[in-house]
Amino acid sequence: MALRAINLALAWIGVEKIFIEVFTEIGLNADEINSFISGPAFLAWNHFGNIQGSWGGSMPQSWVDSQSDLQLKILDRMEELGITPILPAFPGFVPRNISRVFPDISLSTSPLWSNFPTELSGDTYINPFDPRFAQLQKLFISKQQELYGNVTNFWTLDQFNENQPLSGDLGYLQNVSHNTWTALKAADPDAVWVMQAWLFSSDSAFWSNDRIESFLGGIPVNSDMLLLDLFAESAPQWLRTNSFYGKPWIWCELHDYGGNMGLYGQIENVTINSMDAVRNSSSLVGFGLTMEGQEGNEIMYDLLLDQAWSPKPIDTETYFHDWVSARYGTKNVKSLYTGWELLRPTVFNNTNLTITAVPKSILELVPSISGLLGRTGHHPTTIHLQPSGHG
Template sequence: MQRVLGLVVLILSAVVVEAAASYLALDGLHALVQRRLADHAGSFTFQSTEGEGDSFVISDTKGKPGGITVECTTVSACARGLYTYLTDFGGVDIWWTGSRLDQLPSRLPAVGQPVHGTAVVPYRYHFNTVTFDYTAAFWTFEQWELELDWLALRGVNLPLAWVGYEYILIEVLREAGLSDGDISSFLSGPAFQAWNRFGNIQSSWGGDLPMQWVDEQFALQKQILARMTELGMTPVLPAFTGFVPRAMSSVYPNASIVNGSQWNGFPSTLTNVSFLEPFDPLFATLQKSFITKQQAAYGANVTHIYTLDQYNENNPFSGNISYLANVSAGTFASLRAADPEAIWMLQGWLFFISETFWTNDRIEAYLGGAPSNDSMIILDLYSEAAPQWNRTSSYFGKAWVWCELHDFGGNMGFEGNLEEITTAPIDALNSPGSSMKGVGLTMEGQEGNEIVYDILLDQAWSSTPIDIPSYVTSWVARRYLVNSLPSAAQEAWRILSTTIYNNTDPSSQATIRGIYEIEPAVAGITDSATQRTVPVPYDTNTTIVPALQLLVQAKAENEALAAVPEFVYDVVDVARQLLSNRFVDAYQELIVTYNSTDATSESVQRAGQPLISILSNLDSLLGTNENFLLSSWIAQARNWSHGDDSYAAYLEYNARNQITLWGPDGEINDYASKAWAGLISTYYIPRWQTFINYLASITRLGRAYDSTVISGQLLFIGQEWDARIWGEGPGEHWGVSGEDVWELVDSILATWA
């Protein structure tokens, strides 16, 4: 069979080769159906067909009543065709909270007239480098399996695949002559590896990266890549970036190595990363070593697309045009020397975040170092709020992907602009001279706001902007899969989709987190100019309050909703947002009281109590749902220790520090904050109570507010909290609290609506 296939490959055209390859790969789709639709495993037929691009046709299987056939030009198109049937005809879906595909009707609905679908762009991309830490740092393959099925069905064909990178890098550096001590002093902890890969930080705090972690992540990557490829995806694998341990200068004293800049206030021991310049011959040697080892581990043809970011929040050594062109030319030449078909992918975040440095002539020179327009793929990382493609003449002809960033640090507040993410990609695709080749999700963390991500991936399969009202209606019906869905549920989402998810202010398009997650201060917390957080850009009383009331009403009208995990999740999430917004009001009242001329210690304490009450209510609410537990995050980390207590403590420290101080001394304090039960009760409440007590004490003593004093107290709380071991404090539990979520929500509405 293999010999015959070889002859076919030699004879047939490129289109038919692709069809043959897709046909052989369709076993992955049958396996997906078996995983998620076991009762209907024999009902679906997949067939490859000739054609350009990614397209599918869904039809009723001839001669097989109740059978469904999906014809496709690529595996990804077949997966998308299956998804289209499941959602449009079966009324079921798969969510981050779990798959509901097994609720497909026992008698499959007929298609009738065949349904055609075509992707409007060749690339449907997913992941930000930092998502691998903010969300997936401690994922098992079971969690990856759900994620990859979610991606495949939505038509994603170009996912980033960073897991296990350190294993290959260590092998390369050892071969180059560096000792294990040299290497360990360079690598960062499990929850911070993305920024080591970016060249922002080096070394770690809390202990060296264990080889056990490196080995197990390498094994996990093999599972992930096998699943990605069988689902028709082309993984984007890492390459050698040029960031090296400091000892490289000693081992290669004649090499051209420069130091990067300090990053986000980290001490020099943890930043100023050494960078081997790509025009140095050693760079090509190490690149060849890296890609060769990676191909040997994963397969030579798993991918030819490589992610490689050299200046993420770290400006080049020189702004000279020739220098920048030489850097990129050397980088690309090293990739092509190691893989003649290599394509370089980079995140375009640098052009936005360092816009003053990256003038158009510098961008053009840097991108121009890769000679042809199909040699690179640029992720226009923040297209929904700060697109760079339009100021760079469509990246001077290089292929690029329209991306939605969102969800900074994995923050969980409601935010989105459905209008922008359905119209702007189509406008960009159709703009004169556009070199746009894809649509993608580049969220920093994958928490909440699921509708904004769903609709963008769906937009990749529609040549005209999606009609938002009808989309929301069908989305809600699938999400709350019950007979006789009450209209109140649809009305709740009509309100949310036309207000909160219609945010047209680019300055507040990120993800809005609760100010209780920010280090307390008497001023600046809600001032967007400080970049600490942004004001809530909508009226809570006309959005969140009625939406929550309507969801509760829907449950009262149809008790079956209480058994739908996504419905319960959304009720908790909307109630969480209500309390988060009310905390802003309570905080402002506290500050008004503190600043009043007749303030007393007692009046300040009284004004502070609503803040603590809100946080207590919030912790109780979140404790009812496994998706909002600190314990889930810590358990995921500790489970990788396999019972080794010291290793478990190391992993737990990494997990704790990321979501709190983000550095040994709060260098990026609270950036990755989370609305989680347990975190609120044992971390945020003590911080705010300390703050309230401090304001009361200085009011009593007639002293002025000193930000350095309170910052020092709060930093101490953070360091003590990070250093603790699981289970020592109140509110830390392994499972949901057992409290009745509906009673809590009723109480919250009665008190805070």
């Protein structure tokens, strides 16, 4: 990462320790907290408020402590390499029994997520206009500052990841974001709220342009927010939102969901479309990678990170040739040049955007009487390549 000049990266390993300490300090007991924290394989969705609890027993304290120790090592190394960490802010999701501690607290319930049962989803969250939201935000950030030092002012906070807000009223949405921003700035006056723009893509039926503008408009200082256009190579949101209405943003390549292992790429979108954004958006501030697994398609991630240093779209034929030389050497590799040139305009140049990401093997899927082949979307099983005509 450092060799590619990445200077900002998510670092939320070990945050469970912070959650537990905050919830304990306000008076929740171990059973109440354990009913909220998910197991290691599901923590991302727990942090996003999609699921809660665990169906395999409570989280071992030894694992919580070891992850916190690992985070300290990660942050030390990031500092050595000049990479600024993005730490987690308090998103508002809490154990259901929090009303025992704060009887008059204002709460809402997230929708059930992805067919999970009620006991494992429908997370409870504190409405940001309740003063306890700011109280817990202050605790959450101050505990990290005490543990890690003053290592960052970038805080990741996603409230509606695949969860719809309680209301689509424009005033309500602006009130939610404004109070979230106010609480964050009270905890860290220099805070920058880092937020994924995935919600605007995944639930575009709800997130109309006027709702997006109202939500983002709740943050009165543009530089206090940094948006990640998470899936910009396939579903860019900056175009329909007038560059997120002036908020700084990063053009991101998602490419791979769930660590799928097929070969796939969109070289034209990564090179040409990213440069279109540079020319046409005054609030674009960087490029980023947001893949959910990086095995098997390294060339696509190298391509974007190198594109960041080029003032014009990279010539992919030359790039693939040079990449092969760098990876395999230059002796006796003629067949490799030929092979990669077969892949470049076919496998790595998908232009059919009914298939938007790395294909998924049918061997990974639950059997279905309706069939497994021909699926599109971001877990496709359709063959996407177009034959190049090479023999």
